[in-house]
Amino acid sequence: MVIVEIINGPIVPFPSNDDRNQDGAELVFNGRVRDTEHGHKIIALEYEQYEGMAEAELTTLAEDTCKKFPINDLFCKHRMGRVGIGETSLHVSIWAKHRKQAIEAMDWFIFELKKRVPIWKWAIHPDGTKVPSECTH
Amino acid sequence: MVIVEIINGPIVPFPSNDDRNQDGAELVFNGRVRDTEHGHKIIALEYEQYEGMAEAELTTLAEDTCKKFPINDLFCKHRMGRVGIGETSLHVSIWAKHRKQAIEAMDWFIFELKKRVPIWKWAIHPDGTKVPSECTH
Amino acid sequence: MKIKVKCFSQVKYALGENEIILEMETGSTTLGLEKIIREKADGKLDGVSLRVAVNQQYQSEETILTDGDEVAFIPPVQGG
Amino acid sequence: MKIKVKCFSQVKYALGENEIILEMETGSTTLGLEKIIREKADGKLDGVSLRVAVNQQYQSEETILTDGDEVAFIPPVQGG
Numbered sequence: 004m005v006i007v008e009i010i011n012g013p014i015v016p017f018p019s020n021d022d023r024n025q026d027g028a029e030l031v032f033n034g035r036v037r038d039t040e041h042g043h044k045i046i047a048l049e050y051e052q053y054e055g056m057a058e059a060e061l062t063t064l065a066e067d068t069c070k071k072f073p074i075n076d077l078f079c080k081h082r083m084g085r086v087g088i089g090e091t092s093l094h095v096s097i098w099a100k101h102r103k104q105a106i107e108a109m110d111w112f113i114f115e116l117k118k119r120v121p122i123w124k125w126a127i128h129p130d131g132t133k134v135p136s137e138c139t140h
Numbered sequence: 141m142v143i144v145e146i147i148n149g150p151i152v153p154f155p156s157n158d159d160r161n162q163d164g165a166e167l168v169f170n171g172r173v174r175d176t177e178h179g180h181k182i183i184a185l186e187y188e189q190y191e192g193m194a195e196a197e198l199t200t201l202a203e204d205t206c207k208k209f210p211i212n213d214l215f216c217k218h219r220m221g222r223v224g225i226g227e228t229s230l231h232v233s234i235w236a237k238h239r240k241q242a243i244e245a246m247d248w249f250i251f252e253l254k255k256r257v258p259i260w261k262w263a264i265h266p267d268g269t270k271v272p273s274e275c276t277h
Numbered sequence: 278m279k280i281k282v283k284c285f286s287q288v289k290y291a292l293g294e295n296e297i298i299l300e301m302e303t304g305s306t307t308l309g310l311e312k313i314i315r316e317k318a319d320g321k322l323d324g325v326s327l328r329v330a331v332n333q334q335y336q337s338e339e340t341i342l343t344d345g346d347e348v349a350f351i352p353p354v355q356g357g
Numbered sequence: 358m359k360i361k362v363k364c365f366s367q368v369k370y371a372l373g374e375n376e377i378i379l380e381m382e383t384g385s386t387t388l389g390l391e392k393i394i395r396e397k398a399d400g401k402l403d404g405v406s407l408r409v410a411v412n413q414q415y416q417s418e419e420t421i422l423t424d425g426d427e428v429a430f431i432p433p434v435q436g437g
Contacts, residue, residue, distance in 0.1 A: 021227045053285055122356030
């Protein structure tokens, strides 16, 4: 199963639970904001999306991932707007029978997300100026 | 930093937090008990360790992982004794600057754990019998 | 015909607009529109690779536009 | 000399013991001890690869034992 959410405000992680009997692996990734972008100090990032297309692409990607790898669930939340240093911008939870496939699926999903989902970062500098982050990876 | 714990009783996950400014990636793995071992239905696993050596090997492995990969922290808990279906037997949390290295480190750490840390599983069958699980991977 | 251009990231920054409505001739294509956008940016998009989406779908080839289309020139994405 | 053998997993299952204390001659080695343990197991450890640890350290080669050593024959581990 796939759940995809693009949200404003802090990310509440998907619940972890002991109720499954066929998932030997639960893998959770939190992508967090660091205090530097390309060597420059920042005080926050601001995430921008192509509204509509971002969620559609992310959903397609999540479904592609579940087809490509033998995993049972992929849950994903991406935060929009201003995200402070240390806070989570991307939260992904994958449930699978085996560890190996969960790890491979996580790696591929995030790699592809950074290639095809129309979401961008703006760096907020200590003086308050806001510029597009030119990071391409 | 490395934290390694071998414990009896349910695993309480290491805390997640928003207080770091240099860790862009937090990756958490929960290894959970499935209801089959080698095609046979089980009602639980019972984990056995070589007391002393298991924790020493696990600590050395965690330290090796931090040397081999550019990650900042590796926290690990392994549960002993009887673990019910769906419950977590292994909990690993890795903090790193970048996602890629966190994923590689997680993959390697668990792979090596399954090669060198003297911990074993006993399968508890529905009739209550307990036999060593012969799984070698 | 009327074409709506959505601007994000470096395109928004270069043009100072979230959205532009352009009047174009029938038969105009995404390539022609990209040229107009790059000219408007006055050099600020030089060296920036742009993919194109029409009505929120990536297009891998030059595409003929129709009245009312929503077009976005998508600079390298940065999610995660 | 006295050697303590710790038994885990398949070794414990085969021998029905958690721990065995053996009296061995000076100069005895891990290989000699493994032979004794496999004999005690009466075929139940055939086909089971065993690594050896002396005083909780893996040994990659045959090792001469000394009085009071703790030895474990370690079947394939299964943590995780």
